[in-house]
Amino acid sequence: MKTIFQKVICFLLMLSFTFSFSQIKISGKVTFKSKGISEVNITLKDTYDGATTDRDGNFSFETTEKGNQVLVFTHPKYIEVEKNILIGNENITVNTEIKEQVSEIEAVIISAGAIEASDKKRATALLTPIDIYTIAGADGQISSALTYLPGVQKVGETEGLFIRGGTGTEAKIFMDGSLINNYFSNSVPGIAGRDRFNTSLFKGNIFSSGGYSALYGQALSGVLMLESVDLPDQSSYDIGVSPIFLNAGFQRLSEDKNHSYGASAGYSLLTPMRKIFNFNTDFTDGPQGFNGNANFRFKTKSGGFFKYYGMYDTDRMGVKTESLEPEYDFALVKLKGKNTYHNLSFRQKFGKYLLNVGTSYSYNESDLNFSTEKQEIESGNTQVLTQGNYFNFKTVLERKLNKISALRGGFELNNTSEELTVTEFNKNYKDLISSAFVETDLGFSNHFSAKIGVRSEHSSFLNRLNVAPRFALAYRLAKEWTASFAYGLFYQNPESRYINSPVKLDFQQSQHYIFQIQRASEGRSLRLEAFYKKYDDLVKVINISEIGSQSPPVQTAINNNGNGFAKGLEFFWRDKKTFQNIDYWISYSFLDSKRDFLNYPFSLRPNFASEHTISAVAKRFFPELKFGTNLSYTYAKGRPFYDIVSQNGENIIRNEGRLRDFSSLNFSFNYLPNLGKKDAKSFVVLVLSISNILGSKNIYGYNFSRNGMQRSAVVPPVNTFVFVGAFISFGVDRTQDAINNNL
Structure with missing residues (x-):
């Protein structure tokens, strides 16, 4: 046995030695x-x-x-x-x-000056459509919701996006790549027009407060790019009811889910609410309006996609104000307006190429009558009639170079034809702006990328050509930290309303420098941004006539000698993770800006620019109760005001000062009750919203008498407003989506 055991041990040792050797x-x-x-x-x-x-x-x-x-x-x-x-x-x-694997998901995103919210994989999702509906005080309007983001000023007396020291007309809004002219409804002086477009029409947006892509132009400040929904998930019927409006619509989806069509109509009237609340504005008519729209969408057999949207609306309003002049007691202004807009877009992939073609047409008419009560009885109302036809065509061809690099280029046509009639004064304005652009996305690695582009435009009215280079860089500093820098040169035609006499003008221009640090993690986002904008060739104007005792004077451009600057710091923090079922964000903007433009006699802080603006939004949803509460607050340092008149061919300041600080605290509540049986396909949202719940007496500016001795404040139509409404959908149950999006 001992001999056998020794042999086995010896064999194993030899085997082990053999394996170790091999x-x-x-x-x-x-x-x-x-x-x-x-x-x-x-x-x-x-x-x-x-x-x-x-x-x-x-x-x-x-x-x-x-x-x-x-x-x-x-x-x-x-x-x-x-x-x-x-x-x-x-x-x-x-x-x-080894070399880094370039990935569309992992690659760094260039975000200086831009906030994107869409259904794309790489969206930063800072302001989604559900956010817009649930921000207290935004009234479901995209433009109002954007004022709770850094960089956008709180201006209540006129419509528009006032971005980083720019006027409301220096920002442009696009739908599926095509320009939307007259995005806001017609209104009277001192009362801002509302968004004409329903938020539910869009599935996402990209808001750029500067340094935007070469694909867009004619905007000195920034652009808002809206992307409309594609095919609906299923057919549905919708009804909206409130004391101030009634609307209904439908969407029909084909059985093969390759095409759909729909339409809706609505009517609004503020009169019932005027009987309940103490309005600051004495409305003699309305405000009231009718709107209707239709759409169709379909996929082609080759994978192409057509989308059409068309709308028509009307506006009526009458306002009575105490006169600042001694010869009569009251002044009246009446508005009759109408507008139509049509947008057709097509996209198609051809191998590595993507073709996007879009066209839009709009017609807008605003008929304003200024008078006194005495004139109303006798005759002789002063009329300001503005009519405009606008056409836009744009095509973009894009080719993917690799997973994160692409080259795109195209051209755009913008044709404008406007007619202005003021009593005996008549003006016709026509312009064709032809544009060509090219841009490339360069992904050097998952940590470093660049966007380089150039745009050129020619204006038939100005008979001028411009070339605008733009570029942006992004570098990932760490796993969740990114630094971005953007530069761009931007041009814009002078506003047509100031071109009332023959004068040689040029493009207005601005240069943007933007630096951003961003930290993005699951449920949290932090943005710190610094910017500097330099303005050149801004339009200077002078009053040429008074068209009515209470109406704005006709101003005409005299040269392009204006200039200015805007610089500032911005902070944005959003957190959906720290507190269960609570989503909140805080934004702060510091703005230092001066301009010598329009009728300013010298460089002044613009009357629409507040030095400090802070906003806070908080949303709490109770899933088990299907009940949500939303709060928002905005504070803005008082803006300057000026009383500027023309004397002996020169502009002078008669009165100036600073408005009181703006503040507004808003609440809204939404409840999603069951309608019918538990498994019924229906969706109901009940909404209660209270704007400026503390009743702060905010002032937007002042109107002055002809001699400058009397003034009246420009204030909101009502200090505190309560909205109650119900929104019902049949054929589709979006309850769970609404709950998930509120978390």
Whole structure:
């Protein structure tokens, strides 16, 4: 037995020695830009032999394989590498430099000056459509919701997006790439027009407060790019009811889910609410309006996609104010307006190419009558009639170069034809702006990317050509931290309302410099942004006539000698993670701006620019109760005001000062009750909204008498307003989506 046992031990020792002798050690280091990379898997192809690198990038393993072999290096974030090796009787050292795997998901996003919210994978999702509906005080309007983001001023006396020291007309709004002329409803002086477009029409938006893409132009400040919905999930019927409006609509989806069509109509009238609340504005008529729209969408057999949207609306309003002049007691202004807008777009993929073609047409008419009560009885009302036809055509061809790089280019046509009639004064304005552009996205790695573009425009009215270069860079500092820089040159035609006499003008221009630091993690977002804008060739105007005792004077452009600057800092913090079922954000803007433009006699802080603006939004949803509460607050440092008149061909300041600080606290509540049976396909939202619940007496500016001795404040139509409404959908149950989007 002892002899057998000794033989077995001897055999095992010999076998062990044989195996150890035949095993070869393979070792080395894996690096990326001279830095060791951990978690890289190294294997001999078609075998089970291999290892994983340590935190310094080192690895080693043993194998009994012989001859020509292939060593494979794999890591999710890096390109797979294969190396041919020859295994003999000696250990092998293999050092490998790997390259980063370029990924559309991992790549750094250029975001200086831009906030994107859409259904795209790479969207930063800072302001989604559900956000717009649930921000207290925004009244479901996209433009109002944007004032709770940094960079947008709170201006209540006139419509428009006032971005970083720019006027409301220096921002442009696009739908599916095509320009929307007259995005806001017609209104009277001192009362801002509302959004004409329903928020539910759009599935996402990209808001750029500066440094925007070369695909867009004619905006000195920024652009808002709206993307309309594609095919609906299913057919549905919708009804909206409140004391001030009634609307209804439908969407029909085909059985093959390749096309859909729909329409809606609505009527609004503020009169019932005027009987309940103490309005600051004495409305003699309305405000009231009718709107109707229709749409169709369909996919082609080749994968193309057509979308059409058309709308028509009317506005009526009458306002009575106390006169500042001694010869009569009251002044009256009446508005009759109408507008139509049509948008047709098409997109199609051809291999590596993507074609986007869009066209839009709009017609707008605003009929204003200024008078006194005495004139109303006798005759002789002063009429300001504005009529405009606007056509836009744009085509963009894009080619993917790799996963994160692309080249795109195209051209755009904008044709404007306007007619202004003021009593005996008549003006016709026509202009065709032809544009060409090219832009490239360059993804150098997942940590560094660039966007470089150039745009050129020619105006038939100005008979001028411009060339505007733009570029932006982004670099990932750490896993969640990104730095971005953007620069751009931007041009815009002078406003047509100031071109009332023959004068040689040029494009107005601005230069943007923007630097941003952003931290984005799941449920949280932090943005810090600094900007500087330089304005040149701004239009200077002078009064040429008084068209009515209470109406604005006709102003005419005299030259392009204006200039200015705007600089500031912005902060934005949003948090959906810290507190369960609570979503909140805080934004702050510091703005230092001066301009010598329009009728300003010298460089002044613009009357629409507040030095400090802070906004806070908080939303709390109770899923088990299907009940949500929303709060918003805005504070803005008082803006300056000026009383500027023309005397002896020069503009002078008669009165000036600073408005009281603006503040507004708003609440809204929404409830999603069950309608019918539990499994019924229906969706109901009940809304209660209270704007300026503390009743702050905000002032937007002052109107002055002809001699400058008397003034009256421009104030909101009502200090505190309560809205109650119900929105019902049949054929579709969006309850769970609404609950999820509120969390």
